[in-house]
Every structure is written in C-alpha cells, then in structure tokens.
Amino acid sequence: MRSLTAALALASAASACQRDWDALHRRIERHAEHGHDHGHSKRQDVEFPPVLTETESILVNSLDSKDLDSWSYYYTHGDHLGGHNRTMAEWTMQQWSDAGFDVHIEEWAASSSFWIWYTAPIHTSLTLNRADGTAHDVSLIEDMLDEDSTTSYPNRIPAYHAMSASGNVTAEYVYVGRGQQADFQVLKDAGIELEGKIALSMYGGIYRGTKVKNAQDNGMIGAVLFTDPQEDGEIIEANGYLPYPDGPARNPTMIQRGSVRFSSLYSGDPSTVGYPSYEDAPRNDLRPYNPSIPSVPISIRDAIPLLQALDGHGVPGVEANRTNWVGKLNATYSTGPAPGSTLHLDHLMNGTVAPAWDVIAVINGTHDDEVVVIGNHRDAWVIGGAADPNSGSAILIELARAFGRLLENGWKPRRTIILGSWDAEEFGLQGSTEWVESRLPWLITNAVCYINIDVAVSGPRTGLSGSGEMQTIAVDMMKKVLFPDTWGPFPTLYDMWYNTTEGHISPLGSGSDYAAFYHNGISAIDMGSDAGRSDPVYHYHGHYDSYAWMSRFGDPGFQIHRAMGQWLALVAYHVVDDVIIPWDMPNAARVLRNYYEDLNATLAEAYPDLSIDLSPIDDAVATFADEADRITTVAQQALAFNDTILIDVVNAKYRDFHKGFASAGGLPGRPTFHNVISAPGLDNGYGADVFPAVQDSLSSGNEEQAVEWVTKSAQAILRAAEILKV
Numbered sequence: 001m002r003s004l005t006a007a008l009a010l011a012s013a014a015s016a017c018q019r020d021w022d023a024l025h026r027r028i029e030r031h032a033e034h035g036h037d038h039g040h041s042k043r044q045d046v047e048f049p050p051v052l053t054e055t056e057s058i059l060v061n062s063l064d065s066k067d068l069d070s071w072s073y074y075y076t077h078g079d080h081l082g083g084h085n086r087t088m089a090e091w092t093m094q095q096w097s098d099a100g101f102d103v104h105i106e107e108w109a110a111s112s113s114f115w116i117w118y119t120a121p122i123h124t125s126l127t128l129n130r131a132d133g134t135a136h137d138v139s140l141i142e143d144m145l146d147e148d149s150t151t152s153y154p155n156r157i158p159a160y161h162a163m164s165a166s167g168n169v170t171a172e173y174v175y176v177g178r179g180q181q182a183d184f185q186v187l188k189d190a191g192i193e194l195e196g197k198i199a200l201s202m203y204g205g206i207y208r209g210t211k212v213k214n215a216q217d218n219g220m221i222g223a224v225l226f227t228d229p230q231e232d233g234e235i236i237e238a239n240g241y242l243p244y245p246d247g248p249a250r251n252p253t254m255i256q257r258g259s260v261r262f263s264s265l266y267s268g269d270p271s272t273v274g275y276p277s278y279e280d281a282p283r284n285d286l287r288p289y290n291p292s293i294p295s296v297p298i299s300i301r302d303a304i305p306l307l308q309a310l311d312g313h314g315v316p317g318v319e320a321n322r323t324n325w326v327g328k329l330n331a332t333y334s335t336g337p338a339p340g341s342t343l344h345l346d347h348l349m350n351g352t353v354a355p356a357w358d359v360i361a362v363i364n365g366t367h368d369d370e371v372v373v374i375g376n377h378r379d380a381w382v383i384g385g386a387a388d389p390n391s392g393s394a395i396l397i398e399l400a401r402a403f404g405r406l407l408e409n410g411w412k413p414r415r416t417i418i419l420g421s422w423d424a425e426e427f428g429l430q431g432s433t434e435w436v437e438s439r440l441p442w443l444i445t446n447a448v449c450y451i452n453i454d455v456a457v458s459g460p461r462t463g464l465s466g467s468g469e470m471q472t473i474a475v476d477m478m479k480k481v482l483f484p485d486t487w488g489p490f491p492t493l494y495d496m497w498y499n500t501t502e503g504h505i506s507p508l509g510s511g512s513d514y515a516a517f518y519h520n521g522i523s524a525i526d527m528g529s530d531a532g533r534s535d536p537v538y539h540y541h542g543h544y545d546s547y548a549w550m551s552r553f554g555d556p557g558f559q560i561h562r563a564m565g566q567w568l569a570l571v572a573y574h575v576v577d578d579v580i581i582p583w584d585m586p587n588a589a590r591v592l593r594n595y596y597e598d599l600n601a602t603l604a605e606a607y608p609d610l611s612i613d614l615s616p617i618d619d620a621v622a623t624f625a626d627e628a629d630r631i632t633t634v635a636q637q638a639l640a641f642n643d644t645i646l647i648d649v650v651n652a653k654y655r656d657f658h659k660g661f662a663s664a665g666g667l668p669g670r671p672t673f674h675n676v677i678s679a680p681g682l683d684n685g686y687g688a689d690v691f692p693a694v695q696d697s698l699s700s701g702n703e704e705q706a707v708e709w710v711t712k713s714a715q716a717i718l719r720a721a722e723i724l725k726v
Contacts, residue, residue: 043498048491050480055406059573060481062402063395063565065558069551071095071394072558075378076386076547079155082356082379082424082431083118089357092378092421095397099404101361101419106435114434115279116424117271117286118354121160124347126224126296128306129170131340138302141543143253147245148548150383156543157382159255159297160349161208161225162427163270167294169222170344172337173198175310175317177325179211179225181683184218186322190315192335195219198343200306200336202228202327203297206684207511209260212295214683222345223295226303227256228327233533238328244544248536248553252300257381257541261290261428264680266672267515268433271353274671276438277430279353286351294347300329306343307331313338358431359421361400363413365576367648370415370655371446372576374399374568375432375513376453377425384546387458387538387554389425392528395456395565396421402569413576415448422513425454432513433672440520448581448655450517450524451572456564457555458538458545459531460487462497465506465688466514466525467658468591470575472584474525475505477570484559493563500532507595507678509688519675521662523583527571529564579647580635581654585628585724592621592717595677595690602690607698612706616714617691624717627724634726653724660720663712667693668705676709676716 052060080088089105097103107113126138140159144152174192177183179201187194199215203225215223229236232250241249261270269277270289298306308331317326317333326333359378365371376392384390396419403417422431436443449470464474478494490496508518508526518524531538536553539545555561574582596617603610631653638646662674673679679692682699689695691713697706 042503044475044479044494046479046492046494050482050492052480055573056480056570058405058409059402059569060566062405063398063562063569065562068394068398068558068561068565071397072386072390072550072561073547075390075393076384077150079153079157079383080378080380080385081157082427083116083354084379086357088378089359089421089423092359092393092397096359096361096400096419099400100407101363101400103359103361106358106360107355113279114277114356114358114431115281115353116277116356116427116430116434117269117351118427119162119164119349119351121158122348122350124158124160124296125344126298127344128309129342129344130309131338136302136305138298139253140255140296140298142251142255142299145245148544148546150546150548151543153383155383159257161212161257161295161297162259163209163261163290164212164295164347164349165290165292166347166349167222168346169198169294170342171196171198171221172339172341173200173224173306173343174314174336175200175307175333176215177320177322178202178205179214180206181214183322183325184214186315186320187335190335192314196221197337198222198224198345200224200226202226202230202324203256204228204231205324207263207680208258209263209291210683212260212291212293213262216291216293220293222293222343224306224343224345225256225295225297226306227254227300228303228329229300230324230327232537235534235537236328244537244539244549244553250300250537250539251544254539254542254544255297255299257297259426259428260295263428263510264682264684265289265670267429267510267519268437268672269430270428272434274437277353277434283353294345296345296347304329304331307333309341310334310336310338356423356431356434358423358435361419363403363407363417365413365416367414367651368416369446370448370581370651371418371443372415372448372451372572373418373420373517374451374453374572375420375422377422377431377513379423379426379431381426381541382543382545384543384549386547386550387545388455388540391455391457391550391561391564392453393421395453395561395568398565399569399572414579415576417572417576420513425513429510429513429515433516436516436520443517443522444520444659447517447522449575450514450522451568451575452512452514452524452526453528453564453568454512454526455528455530457529457550457560458540459529459535459554460496460560461500461532461535462493462529463501464497464525464527466508467518467523468588469583469585469654469658470523470525471505471591472587473574473582474527474571477567477574480570481563481566483563486556486559493567507688507690509678509680509684511680516672519662519673519679521659521674523658527564527568529560580639581651583654585632586625589621589625589628592624592677596621599691599694602695603698610698610703612703612710614710616710617717620714620717620721624721624724627721631724631726649726653726657720657723660723661716663693663716668696668709676713
C-alpha cells in the first residue's frame with residue numbers, strides 16, 4: 001500500500017444517476033428502422049445452471065441478502081446530502097478496512113481536502129394567485145407517513161434545485177411541455193409571449209437543468225418543474241393502483257429534487273471547472289455554468305391547480321401536437337398564460353464552499369501500473385436514498401467483503417483495485433470529478449477502466465451502458481448470475497437484461513460518476529437496474545426513496561441487490577485478475593461502426609439537404625477494426641504460449657488505447673468533456689449523442705466547425721488504432 005499511497009499523493013500534487021430510457025427506446029427504434037445490429041442485439045445461448053470456477057463461486061456466495069439489507073438500513077437512516085454527514089464516510093471507511101483494504105478519507109491523503117461549491121435554500125415559497133382572487137400555496141416537502149419513519153425525521157430536507165439562482169418574481173406563467181427546444185418552438189410559432197413569464201414544465205425527456213436553461217434562453221424569469229403520472233407507465237391511480245404506502249403507485253406528494261447545473265457543458269465543481277477544488281483554489285465565474293433564474297420542483301398534487309388555472313387559455317395541449325405534451329392529470333395541459341393568474345416565486349439560495357469527503361480504499365496488485373477503479377456515490381437528496389445511491393453503496397460493502405474473503409485465502413490481485421465512495425455527486429458529480437482532476441496524469445498513465453454502480457436497484461430491469469471493449473465481459477457475467485424467481489420467468493440476469501433492452505447497450509453521456517473518467521479517455525461502464533412500466537413506481541430523488549419503500553416494493557428481501565452485487569463482483573474480478581485484460585476489441589470496433597451509422601442516420605434525418613463528407617470517420621473506423629482484429633490474435637497467441645513479455649505489451653495497449661479518443665482541448669464550448677465518441681446531448685444533459693462535436697456544431701449552424709470535427713474525430717479514432725498497433 002505504501003507505494004500506491006505515495007503515487008496517489010504525488011499525482012495529487014502534480015495536478016449523479018439516471019439512465020435515459022427515452023433515449024434508449026428511441027435508439028432501439030432507430031436501429032430497428034435502419035437494420036443496424038447495435039452491440040449485443042441477438043439473444044445469446046445461456047448455459048443453465050451456470051458453471052462457475054472455484055473463485056467465482058466464492059465471490060457469488062459471499063454476497064448475502066440479509067447483510068445487504070443491513071447496510072441499506074444504515075445508509076438510509078441519516079441525512080447524507082453532499083458534505084453533510086462525515087460519520088457515514090467514517091463508517092464506510094471502517095467497513096472497507098475490516099474487509100482488508102487500506103482506506104482513507106480523501107482529506108487525509110491530499111494536501112488539502114476538496115471544498116465544493118454548495119447551494120442550499122434559505123427560504124422558498126411558491127404561490128398561485130388566481131384571477132378570481134383565490135390563492136394556492138404550494139408545499140415544498142412531502143407528506144409524513146406513519147408507515148415510513150424517515151419521512152418524519154426532524155432534519156428532513158425540503159425540495160429544491162441545487163445550483164438554482166435566487167429570485168423573488170411574480171409573473172404570469174406558461175406551460176412549456178417537457179421544456180425541450182422543440183417545445184419552446186411550438187410556443188413561439190403560436191405567438192405566445194415568453195419573455196418575462198415563468199415556465200411550468202413537466203419532468204421527463206431531458207435533464208431538468210436543460211429545461212431551466214431553455215426557459216432562461218427564451219427570456220423567462222423563473223421555472224417550476226413537476227412530475228406527471230405519465231412517467232409511471234401502467235402503475236398509476238387511474239388504473240386502480242393505490243399510491244405508496246398503500247400500493248405501488250406514486251405518492252402524489254412526492255417531489256423530484258435535483259441539480260439544475262448546465263450538465264451538458266461541464267462536470268464537477270462549477271467554481272473550479274477543469275481543476276481540483278481545494279480550499280484555497282481560485283474560484284471562477286459561475287454564470288456560464290449555472291442558471292441565472294430561480295427554479296423549484298413541485299409535486300403532482302400541487303401541479304394540478306397550476307395546470308387547471310391555464311385551462312381554456314392559449315393553445316390546448318392536444319393542439320400543441322407534441323409527443324408527451326399532454327400528461328395524465330385532470331387538466332387540458334393548455335399553454336396559457338391565463339390573464340390575471342400569476343405565480344409568486346420567492347427563492348433565496350445560499351452559495352458557499354464546504355468540505356466533501358470521498359472515501360478511497362486500495363488493494364495493491366502485482367502490476368501496479370494497471371489500476372481498476374470501482375465507484376458509487378454516497379450522498380443522497382433525502383434521508384433515505386435507498387435506490388439512489390445507497391443500493392450501490394450497500395453492494396460496495398459486500399463487494400469489499402467478497403474480495404476480503406479471497407485475500408484471506410491468499411489471493412493477490414494482478415491489478416490494483418481502488419474503491420471510491422464519492423461525495424457530492426448529486427450537486428454535479430463533484431466528489432468524483434475533483435478526485436480525477438487532482439490525479440489526472442497518474443490516472444491517464446495507469447487506469448485500466450472505471451466501473452460505476454449508482455442506482456444499482458430501483459426495480460428489477462437490468463441496465464448496462466458504456467465502452468464497447470468492456471461490453472462482452474459484462475454481458476457474459478450476467479449469464480452466471482441467477483435472477484430472483486419472484487420477478488418473473490428469467491433464469492439469469494442476462495435473460496432479464498435482454499428482455500428489457502433487446503440486447504441494446506447505450507453509449508455514455510453524463511449523469512453519474514463515470515463522466516470524469518470516461519471523458520478523460522478511460523474505459524468505463526455503468527451498471528444498474530431500474531423499474532419498468534409495469535413495476536412499482538420508483539420515487540426518484542424524493543423522500544419516498546426510502547428503506548421502507550425498498551423493503552416493501554422495490555426489492556423485498558434484497559434479492560435483486562444480491563444479484564446485482566454478484567454481477568459486479570464477477571465483472572470486477574475478471575477485469576482485475578484475468579491474465580489478459582478481458583477486452584473484446586472487435587466488439588469495440590463494431591460499436592464504433594454502429595455509432596458511425598447512427599451519426600449518418602441522425603444527420604440524414606435532421607439535415608436532409610446537408611452534404612457533409614463523413615468518410616474520414618468511416619475510414620478511421622475501418623483502420624481501427626483492422627488493428628482490433630490484429631491485436632486480438634496477438635493476445636490469444638501470447639496467452640497460449642504464456643509469453644509474459646507479450647502479455648504485458650498487450651495489456652498496456654488495452655489499458656491505453658481508449659485515451660486516444662480524448663481530445664486535449666475538449667469539445668467545443670465544453671471544457672470537461674473530451675471524449676469525441678460520445679457525450680451528453682446539448683438539449684438532453686443525460687443521454688448521449690455520438691460524435692457529439694459534429695452534432696453540436698451542426699445544431700448551432702456551424703457547418704465549417706462540423707467538418708473540422710469530422711476530421712478531429714477521425715484522427716482520434718486513428719490515435720486509438722495506432723496505440724493498438726503491434
């Protein structure tokens with residue numbers, strides 16, 4: 001450990017959670033339409049029952065549902081908003097230390113701890129003043145429930161948007177659908193005045209901060225965001241389902257908190273974009289990165305009177321002719337404004353810097369220049385956070401204990417393992433991003449990959465996204481995990497995953513702690529499971545994301561937790577200990593080819609009259625595919641002849657090639673996003689656009705810049721191919 005601790009300190013001196021299911025289904029439909037075989041699109045054979053090696057059996061059997069229940073209970077019974085609860089950091093450190101890791105809280109290892117930009121409401125109120133003189137005061141916290149003890153904790157946190165601006169505004173308001181650019185265009189085409197109004201927007205479709213940014217860019221002076229039952233599939237009260245705690249439907253007082261930072265522009269601390277946020281670090285101007293207008297989230301219950309006050313005014317929802325514009329509440333979803341009906345939003349935020357506490361655990365490997373980082377964030381918006389993030393936090397405790405059992409049997413991993421329990425993810429991926437920025441040269445030199453598990457369990461439906469080379473090992477390990485039979489006729493985790501996704505694996509954008517790693521050229525995957533349209537509704541970022549909900553509806557008996565933990569343990573073990581890093585390079589080439597075809601289809605659909613030559617990317621992908629095939633053959637030969645020198649050469653290339661995809665200067669206008677292959681869409685914020693700099697340039701009308709980034713993207717792929725060359 002001493003050698004790695006020194007390396008971490010030297011590297012330091014030298015230098016969020018949400019899968020986008022709408023984007024997933026759009027991409028599946030697009031590839032079906034165009035006949036693309038995207039990733040693992042065909043169902044594979046699954047051996048049943050699974051055959052495990054002795055070590056795999058130890059790992060799988062080390063994960064215990066009752067223990068996962070206990071870890072979940074601990075994490076979900078105390079305030080752990082970013083920077084709020086050092087005790088949980090210390091407890092996590094102790095658990096990992098007991099498992100045999102060398103552990104520290106980050107401030108003890110760095111020259112100065114991370115001090116993050118922190119925002120919290122001092123005062124917030126929202127009132128609807130109707131034209132008839134009546135008023136409705138909006139509640140900004142959920143109902144307390146006798147059946148859910150943490151909803152009545154004295155230090156429970158009212159709903160707010162981190163990084164929101166302060167403001168005291170009174171104005172007419174306009175319903176703007178989901179707040180996408182196309183929604184605002186509908187309003188402008190209808191001649192509805194937006195400037196000086198407050199936006200009322202439905203959650204869904206795109207990231208919440210992008211909704212606020214779009215409102216701001218259209219001259220609006222505030223934003224109010226609400227959750228609609230439309231998001232909940234079949235499990236709604238209108239279909240006869242009782243709301244939580246009596247049934248699986250959404251409790252109508254639930255409110256979705258969250259950050260409204262401009263996540264498609266940057267990750268990390270907005271006051272230190274691109275460099276670590278030590279206490280004495282210089283702080284930059286926040287205005288380019290955060291909204292200048294106030295915003296608040298509200299519940300279904302409080303959205304109804306606001307929507308109904310607009311009925312009969314402006315454009316009726318059905319005439320807006322926009323998908324998902326009309327929700328499932330008792331209202332016409334008219335645009336308004338309604339003469340004489342106003343909103344009064346009084347929102348005072350406190351902005352300051354405060355310490356954050358990352359917990360870092362290490363087991364040194366025999367090859368200290370090959371490092372695998374596995375992480376999950378610990379902070380939550382609410383007392384609970386049973387799904388987001390503490391389903392993943394509980395699993396990381398069990399993962400550490402499983403590796404600890406191997407250590408007790410004399411195991412020494414080939415590659416160094418780092419576990420990260422990140423703080424302040426919810427504000428903007430701050431704990432992980434600042435850690436990466438503080439160690440960037442060392443990570444670029446040594447990191448093999450990053451494995452992220454955030455919302456490990458919010459329902460039974462397995463999800464996976466990430467780098468093409470890592471996909472095969474992740475999918476193969478699903479086949480070795482039995483799926484709980486209480487959730488349907490799916491023998492293995494793979495069967496559930498394929499049933500959910502049709503074999504589709506999405507590219508990475510942003511939204512969780514993989515971002516800083518992936519966008520600095522480090523291979524990454526994001527693992528988790530979610531609720532589908534026929535599953536109990538998950539109360540995302542609300543007080544009812546609680547232990548009580550999880551143990552009764554989300555995962556009774558914590559069986560899905562166990563399956564997800566087993567999957568993570570198997571993937572991590574093979575990446576850490578296989579003689580050859582288990583990358584499928586031909587699959588990485590196929591994924592690049594699919595992304596290129598996706599780009600072609602997107603441009604043909606969005607810009608039918610545009611003639612832009614994409615052949616440099618096409619040719620570069622072909623070159624990459626040749627090198628991928630060649631090094632795969634070399635890897636097989638090195639393994640067959642146990643050629644240790646050649647094995648080390650192959651592993652170094654597998655470790656390093658992904659760095660070729662990172663553009664040193666970042667994407668246009670996006671200083672912390674460097675990966676030319678995928679990045680969050682500018683009008684999405686979570687879901688990924690492929691070859692984003694090309695798409696960004698065209699969406700801003702800059703065809704010359706788009707052509708430039710076709711060349712730069714091709715050069716990046718050729719750099720990666722050159723690294724693979726043997």
